[in-house]
Amino acid sequence: MLGTLEMGPIIRSLTRNKTGAVLIALQIAVTMAIVLNAVFIIGERNDLIARVSGVDEANSFQISSTGFASDFNHMQTLEQDLLDIRAIPGVVAVTTINAIPTSGSGWSMSLQTESGENKTDVGTAVYMVDQNGIEALSVELIAGSNFSENEIRYRDGNQEGWPQNIIITKALANDMFPELDYAEVVGKTVYINYTEPMQIIGIIDQLQAPWIGWNKLENAMLSPEHIASGDFSRYFVRTEPGMRDDIMLQVEELLAKRANERLVEGLRSFEEVRERSYSRHEAMIQILFVVMITLVSITGKGIVGLASFNVNRRRKQIGTRRALGASKAQIIRYFMVENFLITTFGIVLGMAMTMGLNMTLVSVFELGRMNLMYLPLGAICFWLLGQLAVFGPAIKAASTPPALATRTV
Amino acid sequence: MFSYYIKLAMLSIKRNPVLSALMVFAIALGIGACMTTITVNYLMSNNPIKSKSDVLFHVQLDNWSPFNAARDPDQPPLQLTWVDANNLQKAGKAFRQAAMARSGGVIQPENPDVKPFQDSFRLTYTDFFTMFNVPFIYGSGWDKQADENAEFVTVLSRRINDEVFGGENSVGKTITIVGQTFRVVGVIDEWHPVPKFFDLNNDDFGEPSALFMPLSLKLPLELPSWGNTNCWKSPEGEGFVAFMNSECVHLQYWVELKDASERDSYLDFVNSYVNEQKELGRFPRPLNNKMSNVQEWLEYNEVVADDAKMMMWLSLMFLLVCLLNTIGLMLSKFMGKSSEIGLRRAVGATKRDLFYQHLVETACIGLAGGLLGLVMSYFGLQGIRLLYGEFADRLTSLDGNMVLLAITISVFATVIAGVYPTWRASSIAPAGQLKSQ
Numbered sequence: 001m002l003g004t005l006e007m008g009p010i011i012r013s014l015t016r017n018k019t020g021a022v023l024i025a026l027q028i029a030v031t032m033a034i035v036l037n038a039v040f041i042i043g044e045r046n047d048l049i050a051r052v053s054g055v056d057e058a059n060s061f062q063i064s065s066t067g068f069a070s071d072f073n074h075m076q077t078l079e080q081d082l083l084d085i086r087a088i089p090g091v092v093a094v095t096t097i098n099a100i101p102t103s104g105s106g107w108s109m110s111l112q113t114e115s116g117e118n119k120t121d122v123g124t125a126v127y128m129v130d131q132n133g134i135e136a137l138s139v140e141l142i143a144g145s146n147f148s149e150n151e152i153r154y155r156d157g158n159q160e161g162w163p164q165n166i167i168i169t170k171a172l173a174n175d176m177f178p179e180l181d182y183a184e185v186v187g188k189t190v191y192i193n194y195t196e197p198m199q200i201i202g203i204i205d206q207l208q209a210p211w212i213g214w215n216k217l218e219n220a221m222l223s224p225e226h227i228a229s230g231d232f233s234r235y236f237v238r239t240e241p242g243m244r245d246d247i248m249l250q251v252e253e254l255l256a257k258r259a260n261e262r263l264v265e266g267l268r269s270f271e272e273v274r275e276r277s278y279s280r281h282e283a284m285i286q287i288l289f290v291v292m293i294t295l296v297s298i299t300g301k302g303i304v305g306l307a308s309f310n311v312n313r314r315r316k317q318i319g320t321r322r323a324l325g326a327s328k329a330q331i332i333r334y335f336m337v338e339n340f341l342i343t344t345f346g347i348v349l350g351m352a353m354t355m356g357l358n359m360t361l362v363s364v365f366e367l368g369r370m371n372l373m374y375l376p377l378g379a380i381c382f383w384l385l386g387q388l389a390v391f392g393p394a395i396k397a398a399s400t401p402p403a404l405a406t407r408t409v
Numbered sequence: 410m411f412s413y414y415i416k417l418a419m420l421s422i423k424r425n426p427v428l429s430a431l432m433v434f435a436i437a438l439g440i441g442a443c444m445t446t447i448t449v450n451y452l453m454s455n456n457p458i459k460s461k462s463d464v465l466f467h468v469q470l471d472n473w474s475p476f477n478a479a480r481d482p483d484q485p486p487l488q489l490t491w492v493d494a495n496n497l498q499k500a501g502k503a504f505r506q507a508a509m510a511r512s513g514g515v516i517q518p519e520n521p522d523v524k525p526f527q528d529s530f531r532l533t534y535t536d537f538f539t540m541f542n543v544p545f546i547y548g549s550g551w552d553k554q555a556d557e558n559a560e561f562v563t564v565l566s567r568r569i570n571d572e573v574f575g576g577e578n579s580v581g582k583t584i585t586i587v588g589q590t591f592r593v594v595g596v597i598d599e600w601h602p603v604p605k606f607f608d609l610n611n612d613d614f615g616e617p618s619a620l621f622m623p624l625s626l627k628l629p630l631e632l633p634s635w636g637n638t639n640c641w642k643s644p645e646g647e648g649f650v651a652f653m654n655s656e657c658v659h660l661q662y663w664v665e666l667k668d669a670s671e672r673d674s675y676l677d678f679v680n681s682y683v684n685e686q687k688e689l690g691r692f693p694r695p696l697n698n699k700m701s702n703v704q705e706w707l708e709y710n711e712v713v714a715d716d717a718k719m720m721m722w723l724s725l726m727f728l729l730v731c732l733l734n735t736i737g738l739m740l741s742k743f744m745g746k747s748s749e750i751g752l753r754r755a756v757g758a759t760k761r762d763l764f765y766q767h768l769v770e771t772a773c774i775g776l777a778g779g780l781l782g783l784v785m786s787y788f789g790l791q792g793i794r795l796l797y798g799e800f801a802d803r804l805t806s807l808d809g810n811m812v813l814l815a816i817t818i819s820v821f822a823t824v825i826a827g828v829y830p831t832w833r834a835s836s837i838a839p840a841g842q843l844k845s846q
Contacts, residue, residue, distance in 0.1 A: 019829075294727075
């Protein structure tokens, strides 16, 4: 094989002029370490963003009302608002709610399966909703039953304890009763505030907590209450597909009819709420993309630059080889093989650096461990990058006329 | 001689415009990326009240559950209960002291043209303003009687004064807040400590507050908590008063001491207070109270975001790639001038002369890269602001220190990167080069 025959001179020539090759290899190594870790971080962030909240994300929105007039009748307003919003054509369901899933702020409590202090407990998000909560949040009741209309109470800070019945997510059921099937959890009693009993009457398939960084994100419970303190109420509305934006305006207009008594604020689609929470991750992804593209193009340019320099310096040598009968393909192959060797050296170093950087990120920033499959895939990409970058200069080298060898200069 | 070298450097740069541009561009990218991330980290880790950092102390009391620590490992909660914050305040053992909490509600301007709106309040004691060097445009903080008697007085932020009173001196005027008539006693100037060190529970880099009012109003007006509230046991009884008397933490408490050396004696006072409370059956955990000065408090709260730190590390590696790139390109360029260097050596230039000459050329490229890098970091910071929105508003401004740092890093880095190629260039043997000519 001609290829193998050429290895000797290539390696000898490389070792005689190592600096340039070492520089390129180092660049490839560092670039590889950054790019692979960046790809890995992007993957992790994308996984976070891809999680589903459980609600009908495209067709839901929130709006809130705060009464400020001294004679503001909160309970009456709330009931009338719910009736009026429900009457708008295209509204599927509406509920009052204390917090919005994935929004970043909400209420959490601890539940225990045994009564008393110093028992193991499980944290959960609390959503205070009415009997239409399940429909408005678009979650599925997979076991048990929904709240009835007459058990919804007003929480204005003056009533004792917690409601008797609650509905929980399947994840929370599994977390509290790992040995039971979720359907068997219906009817179980759990304790809030150490000793206060509540009965689980239903299980819903999935609903996320408000805090996207929480490790118990899937733990949520529904409590049958209208939140009613500070003359504040928040409505969560679900619409027919495609009608959300229209209905948002209609609801805002409706509530704003009494603008002399109350403030209407926070009109936001669920998608917007969610985007705000995840914007930090989105931003990181975009920054890493820019970093990767810039780095790869800088390294690519470095390879082109060095190869061109080598071609210029060896014009006489190339001319001589051409004069002695080497084909254009052989000249091209010479540079391609040379680059392959340099890149391989860089990739080996780069693999070590990639793992090193990942381990540092794991220990300092509690990032996940990188899948080892990234390494061979990364290697292939960098080999391709090297070959692509060197191809131009190699073609130029091959076009060196053999006659050049005969000229001095 | 120096100006001659500059002239030679300019000639050489002009002779290879593409290669030189590539080098400048590579350095600029590296510097731009680094400066962007360093600036964000620098501002996040800023100490906004350096002059008083070691006499201002945040106090934490461990009133938590006998079974679990409030924070691992065995750390007290970040905030205080209403009862404790007020007891410490009333004891008045420090030079200055201010308990505080975040709240909010509806503000109804007298002017019918300005619509009612909702905004955040800071409930505190009047020492807040003197303790934290809050600048006033009009008036001043309220007097101590206002704290004691829960008077309806308020200090407005400049923003609210502009919105409600069109920026004029509103001292003595009235404004309706949560349905009550308040008298304006002062208007503060732009004041944006970054980070918002006195309350790091939410929105670390946000605005301090729309307006300020005495904390003693919280109880009579039943002002809600707009910050974080944490409880390890539920209030005994229902209603607002029961909540305020509960073990729920939702206030911050700061003291100013005359001298950092008084720290221990103040902690002694706090410990003796907690011991008194223990006799009343509260504070079931062992004594675990904590005082932190501003710098310690910022570090304890880990204000610098992990993403920002990670970005800074990556950008330093990015700069490394750019420098390796520059070394390679510089080497190519100097080697390309071999014959010229040989000629200069042959006609009498020493190795030292040549080394010096090329170092000047390298530094010129570094300086150009640094300047372009500054421009790039300006755009980088704009990009960050665009991506992160409001959160990054006060984290993306370049100051004099940063500009100086950028230029220093770039010249230094380029010279370091240029030393090897320069040495190679200056050690070219004259004979070999002249022979082939």
